Amino acid sequence: MRLAVPNKGRLHDPSIDLLERAGLHLEGGADRKLYADTVDPDVTALFARAADIPEYVADGAAAVGITGLDQVRESGHDLVDLLDLEFGRCRLVVAAPEDGDIETVADLAGGTVATEFPRITRDFFAERGVDAEVVEVTGATELTPHVDMADAIVDITSTGTTLRVNRLAEIEEVLASSVRLFARPDVVDDQKVQQLVTAFESVLAAEDRRYVMLNVPEEQLDDVRDVLPGMGGPTVMDVAGSDDVAVHAVVEERAVFGVINDLKEMGASDVLVTEIERLVE
Ligand SMILES: Nc1ncnc2c1ncn2[C@@H]1O[C@H](COP(=O)(O)OP(=O)(O)OP(=O)(O)O)[C@@H](O)[C@H]1O
Ligand SMILES: O=P(O)(O)OC[C@H]1O[C@H](OP(=O)(O)OP(=O)(O)O)[C@H](O)[C@@H]1O
Ligand SMILES: [Mg+2]
Structure with missing residues (x-):
């Protein structure tokens, strides 16, 4: 499957960055080339001007493409807007x-x-x-x-x-x-296209979340669960030779500041906050 990607201009770097973060590494880089293989043998990146990408996709040169909604509307082609990639606003x-x-x-x-x-x-x-x-x-x-x-x-x-x-x-x-992932209507249900959507979604979902790890006395666990609702609740593990338990959870980035303050008041220690690369929900 070919994926059309902006070859230069303001949309190039963020598009390449997204592919990399989605784990779809380009082999041999993206500079001045027409095509690049990716780690997935079934996915090839095709580089084209942002304004030409709707045409490439509509014509079948690529199955899917990354470009601005403005470009797709201007092209007049009937493409399916699969995912808002949240840049080029x-x-x-x-x-x-x-x-x-x-x-x-x-x-x-x-x-x-x-x-x-x-x-x-x-x-x-x-x-x-x-x-x-x-x-x-x-x-x-x-x-x-x-x-x-x-x-x-x-x-x-x-x-x-x-x-x-x-x-x-x-x-x-x-x-x-904003920049979107677009597809021709006939390829929307293809497995590879869906895999691409899942990979990009996982990058976007990870962007505004953080992974929080901490130790806390076991008797505080109910209170901790209240402030860490997380995705299906936090993961709780015993800490060898201690009355504390280790708690891991995914937290909305903008809630981290408040959550840490609450956790400290509950006696939490060794709090670690890390970025998440990808999150498949
Ligand atoms: N100032 C801007 N801020 C955010 N997004 C923009 C801006 N200008 C353009 N875009 C988005 O980027 C797309 C590509 O812009 P444009 O065609 O101007 O290419 P470029 O990256 O500026 O390169 P060039 O103009 O040199 O060909 C636009 O269609 C639009 O979706
Ligand atoms: O509201 P602003 O932040 O000022 O952005 C708007 C400008 O950005 C784009 O130009 P670009 O920088 O891409 O230059 P270009 O005209 O060479 O494409 C667009 O064509 C506007 O001129
Ligand atoms: Mg421009």
């Missing part, structure tokens, strides 16, 4: 000069909108019943309202810095995007 927005007359989408009737996303933009204005001309550009979209090429733009924003620097104000959100 951004928003496509309509924006216009801060000090101009365009304050709502309706103000763009009869106007011009520049974008790298003509399909999404046309669909958006059509749905609103606003007749605006869409001009396709391939970069530096933010410049176009300042050189009378367009009245507004539809472009990606994340921190908002680029819009601000170019004195543009957001008018409305068109699409919230």
Whole structure:
């Protein structure tokens, strides 16, 4: 099975990092290559531009692909969104000069909108019943309202810095995007595709959890169980030659601070908190 992966740009490194953490190590690295084998003889990574990945998947060059939702929507291909990989978060927005007359989408009737996303933009204005001309550009979209090429733009924003620097104000959100694992509808139930989903899910599930280990007097165990509900409860083991027991549990990262304080009050000692690489639920 071929998995299409962004070959460069901002989505490349986090995608490779995810493959590595999922245990799908690339053989011989990912630099400047078209293909790379993985530790799974049935999975090959194919490197392509983020914008081309929907086409590669739809055409059958790859069964599944990693790219932004914005790219899939813009391609118009009917792909199945299997899993939100939780990076590349951004928003496509309509924006216009801060000090101009365009304050709502309706103000763009009869106007011009520049974008790298003509399909999404046309669909958006059509749905609103606003007749605006869409001009396709391939970069530096933010410049176009300042050189009378367009009245507004539809472009990606994340921190908002680029819009601000170019004195543009957001008018409305068109699409919230993040990077997803996409598949052609006919391969969704394939065992290998499902294994890939499980592997990526295990990385995401591990990211916001910690493994907590501690020793505590046995008579405190009921109280400890109350603060460590964990996944199916903590694991409890005897500690040789001691009245203490060892307790291991998986805890939500944002709860760790509070849990440790509670455990200390219950007489816990030797508390260890470690990251988890993968967690298959
Ligand atoms: N500022 C951003 N923050 C988060 N995600 C972004 C941002 N800009 C783009 N993305 C996501 O990354 C995808 C790829 O972006 P883009 O096509 O601009 O490639 P790039 O990585 O910037 O490389 P290049 O523009 O040099 O080809 C976008 O489709 C979008 O999903
Ligand atoms: O809200 P911000 O955090 O400023 O991010 C938004 C900018 O990020 C992307 O550009 P990128 O950095 O990928 O440069 P590019 O135009 O060369 O693709 C996008 O095209 C915006 O211009
Ligand atoms: Mg870019």
